[in-house]
Amino acid sequence: MKIFIQFDRxxxxxxxxKKISRGFEFFLDRNxxxxxxxxxxxxxxxxIGNLYFNHQKIDFSFIPGTHGILDVHGITPPFNVQLSSNLRPKPFNTIKFIAxxxxxxxxxLMILLGFDVDLSSSNSDNMIAQIAKSQSRIVLTRDTALLKRNKIVYARRIRANMPWEQLVETITFFGLEGMISFFSxxxxxxxKLAEVEKKEVLHLLEPKTKRYFHTFFQCPQCKKVFWKGSHYDNICQKISSIGISINH
Ligand SMILES: [Zn+2]
Known part of the structure; x- marks a missing residue:
């Protein structure tokens, strides 16, 4: 049967x-x-944000049984993964990622802004899809093929090449600016870092840090100590310069 397919811009x-502006016809010879x-x-x-067959709303499982027009619409940002939709009836309760x-x-960079991001570099495509499903994580990737897996519900095929641009792309696409918790x-x-008493970490600090800083945070796992020094100020400046506002 003949299907005319129209993707939006x-x-x-x-x-x-060419395919986008005119739509195109193809012959479907299978279910x-x-x-x-x-x-x-x-x-x-x-x-994909919305799908229509002959102007009727459909979901991903729809099998065309007649000739018709298939309209494919993209997602309009900000994309709220906590709201249910026709194509994604089971939204996520929390905002978490796997990169x-x-x-x-x-x-x-997302972790730096306080987001929960699974970053294990040894994950296979299969494991990423499995973790995304079992832990309700949004997938961030530049691998288009990975995103065809059924287990992945929410994702962004990152377009930008540079990490800071990718950060802006992600924050904007998912509407995350209000959820940023920098340096947490x-x-x-x-x-999540925990605030610690200076005396508890004194033995881990350089003399200058001891003298000039009084508020410290520590990772409960690796025990690394953090404070709002020049590194913190530099990153704050960089984040402001790319148009993302943070409270600190
Ligand atoms: Zn740590």
Whole structure:
């Protein structure tokens, strides 16, 4: 049967301009879900906001049984993963991420801003999908094929090349600016820091740090000590310079 498929402009990242502007017709000779059909053109399901077949709203499992028009719409940011939708009826209760090894620096920056990010660089694609499902984590990656897996519900195929740009892209896409809690998590362990008494960590500090700083935080796991020194100020400046506002 003949299907006419029309993607909206948001899919220019995945498809040629010609395909986007005019739509295109193809012959479907098998029983396939719309998820499979769309992904066969290189667009992962995680990038889709709404689907219509002959102007009726459908979900990913819909199998076209007649000729028709398939309309594919992208996601309009900010994308709230805590709200249910036609395509994703079971939203997440919390905002947590898992970053693929190809966006590891983005993952570290997200942790720096206080977000819970699973960063294990040894995860296989299969493990990433499994963790995303079992722990309700949003997948961040530059691997389009990974996002075709059924277990992955919420994700962002990161477009930007540089980590700081990727950070802006992620914060903007998921509308996270109000949830930033800068300097609250250990970037090595992804664990929340705890405030500690200066006397408890005195033996770990350099003389100048002892003299000039009075508030300290410690990672409960790796025991690394943090304070708001020049490194902290430099990162604050960098974050402000890319247009992200943080409370500190
Ligand atoms: Zn740590």
């Amino acid at each position: 948001q899919f220019e990242f995945f498809l040629t301009k 396939a879900s719309v998820k499979d059909i769309i992904e066969s053109f290189g667009v992962p399901h995680t990038e 693929d090894v190809n966006v590891i620096r983005l993952g570290k 998590r250990c970037t090595a362990c992804n664990i």
